Amino acid sequence: MGPHHYGWWILLHLVLFVFWLGGDLGVFYSSRFVIDPARTPAARATALAIMSGLDLGPKICLVLFLPSGVTLMAMAPHGATLFGIALFPWWFVVSVWLFAAVWLTLAIVAHRTHGRIASVYRADLGIRFLVIAGMAAAGAYTLVATNPFGVTTDPRWLGGKILLYTAAIAAGLGIRITLRPFGAAFGRLQVEGSSAEVESVLRRSVNGCLPYVWVIWGSVLTAAALGVFKPGAKL
Numbered sequence: 475m476g477p478h479h480y481g482w483w484i485l486l487h488l489v490l491f492v493f494w495l496g497g498d499l500g501v502f503y504s505s506r507f508v509i510d511p512a513r514t515p516a517a518r519a520t521a522l523a524i525m526s527g528l529d530l531g532p533k534i535c536l537v538l539f540l541p542s543g544v545t546l547m548a549m550a551p552h553g554a555t556l557f558g559i560a561l562f563p564w565w566f567v568v569s570v571w572l573f574a575a576v577w578l579t580l581a582i583v584a585h586r587t588h589g590r591i592a593s594v595y596r597a598d599l600g601i602r603f604l605v606i607a608g609m610a611a612a613g614a615y616t617l618v619a620t621n622p623f624g625v626t627t628d629p630r631w632l633g634g635k636i637l638l639y640t641a642a643i644a645a646g647l648g649i650r651i652t653l654r655p656f657g658a659a660f661g662r663l664q665v666e667g668s669s670a671e672v673e674s675v676l677r678r679s680v681n682g683c684l685p686y687v688w689v690i691w692g693s694v695l696t697a698a699a700l701g702v703f704k705p706g707a708k709l
Contacts, residue, residue: 480549487542490535491698495691497531502687504528508660509680511673515664522660526585533581536646539639540605541567541574547632561623577601588657599647606643613637627708631700638693638700645689652682 504525508518548562580598589595616622616633659675666672 480546483542483545483549487539487546487701488698490538490542491694494532494535494539495694497528497535498687498690498694500528501525501532505680509673509676511668515667518660519664530582530585533585534578536643537574537578537581541571543635543639544570577605602643602647606640606647609636609640609643613640628706630706631704635697635700638697642690642693642697645686645693648686648689649683652686653679655679 504521507513507521508525510518513521544562545567548564548567577598580594580601583591583594584598587594613633613636616636617630622629622633655675656679659672659679662669662672663676
């Protein structure tokens with residue numbers, strides 16, 4: 475493929491970055507209305523529906539970041555070889571896209587069913603742990619190796635970007651764990667109305683996610699900066 479094709483893949487990667495961060499900002503803003511005790515339960519339910527709808531965008535972007543990034547690495551003019559063998563042949567790139575398609579399907583179904591289908595939820599969770607382990611190993615190796623995977627351009631920036639992507643996925647799992655008490659408490663709000671106990675659980679659940687949200691925002695922004703500036707690279 476020519477340089478113009480490479481440019482289109484870069485554009486896709488940038489669009490995913492914009493929608494990921496922009497969608498997350500919308501989720502954060504909506505969450506303030508969800509936990510606002512001055513609003514009626516019906517209004518808070520509407521805010522929650524908006525928040526949930528917005529949250530699907532970043533989840534899609536998170537998954538597609540993986541195959542789009544692999545595609546960019548495969549097409550890069552300074553691409554990776556090891557012992558004269560290309561590390562990203564077409565069949566490998568296609569395999570990553572097929573893997574991402576399965577993961578994306580599971581993520582969307584789990585989101586729309588709120589995790590009620592146990593097999594889908596566990597499969598999505600298992601893939602995330604698998605990706606975290608694989609990407610953490612690849613990122614760390616790229617940072618410490620002299621010529622990682624045979625690449626002589628000093629791609630430590632790429633190792634940092636991979637680790638930041640890993641951190642974002644891990645932070646998403648932290649949000650899942652923190653939000654576990656939220657569903658039952660919000661159900662009580664809709665049935666019984668507001669109470670000090672219910673409001674406390676809702677605030678703790680949502681506000682407890684803020685450190686993980688900041689990790690995601692910082693990781694995505696920093697990864698974007700590394701991808702643009704490529705500090706230290708010998709290109």
